[in-house]
Amino acid sequence: MTVHVLILCTHNSARSVLSEGMLNHLAARLGRDVRAHSAGSAPSGRLNPFALQALNAAGIDTAACRSKSWDEFTGPDAPPLSIVITVCDSAAAESCPVFHGGSGSNGAPPVKVHWGYPDPSNAEGGDAGKARAFELARQAIGYRMLQLLALPLETMDRAALQAALTAIGRS
Template sequence: MRLLVLCTHNSARSQMAEAWLRRWARGLGVDLEVHSAGTEKTFVKEEARQAMAEVGLDLSGHFSKTLWEVPDPWGFDLVLTVCDQAKEACPAYPARTAKRHVSFPDPTGKPLEEWRKVRDALGRMARYLVEALKEGRVPSDEELRKAAGL
C-alpha cells in the first residue's frame, strides 16, 4: 500500500507523520510505502527535527517537497491531510484513492512543548492507522481524530 501525507508546507506535521508511519509500519510488519508532500515547498523546521529526535526518529534526511516531487504522485492508495489548508488544496485523485483528514494544530512559533504535543498526537494517530491497515481496513476520520486525542 502507498500512503501520502499532505500538509501546507511539508515542513513539520506531514514530516513528523511520515516518520511515525514508517516506524509503526516497520515495527508492526506492514508493507507500507510512505511519502509526504506539501501544497507549497519550504524547508523542514528545526523544531520538528528536534522533537522527533527526542523519540529516536531522525528527520535529518527529510526535505520539503511538493506533490510533483514524490514518485508516482497519482498512484497512492491513501492520502492523509493533516491540516485544513492542505485538505482544501488537495487535488482530485483517482477513485481508488481513499482520503482521510485529521487537522493537527500548527506548532510554528510556539514553545517546544507544543511541538511535543503535536508530535505525540501524530504518533498515536499513526500507530492506530497502521494497526487498522494491518487488519485490512482504513479507519474513518473520526477514528483517527480520537486515536490522536484531538
C-alpha cells in the same frame, strides 16, 4: 503489497514531516508493509528544526526527510497511493491542499481523510514553548498512526477504510 500513504500540509515543513517520520518509524517497528510520504501544495523547501528535533529525540532518523511538492506524487512514476491524509488545521485558516487522485491501486483514487492538528510553529513561549508544542504534536500524530497501523489495510474495502480513517480523525 506496500500500502503507500501520502500526508499533505501546505508547506511540508512541520506536521506532515512529523507524520511521515512517525508512520514510517512505527510501521517498521511493527513489521507492517506501509510506506509514508509527505508533501505540500506550496512547499517551503526547508524543514522546521523543531520538527526534526522532536523526531530525533524520539529516536527517528531524519536524514532522508526533505520538503517536497505534492506534484511528485501525481505523475506516472509516483507510488500507487492508497491513502491521502491532510494534517493542516482548518481552524488556523490555512489553505489545505487537495489531492486529485487517480494513482491508487488498480487505478482507483486513494481514500482521502483530514486529520487536523494545530500548527506547533505558532506556539507561544519562545523556543521552549515551540519545542514542547512540537513534541505534543508528535505524540498526538503517533497515536493516530498507531491506530492506522492496527487496521487490516490490505483487506479493507474503500468504504470500510474511509469510515475507519474518519473515525480515527475524530479521536
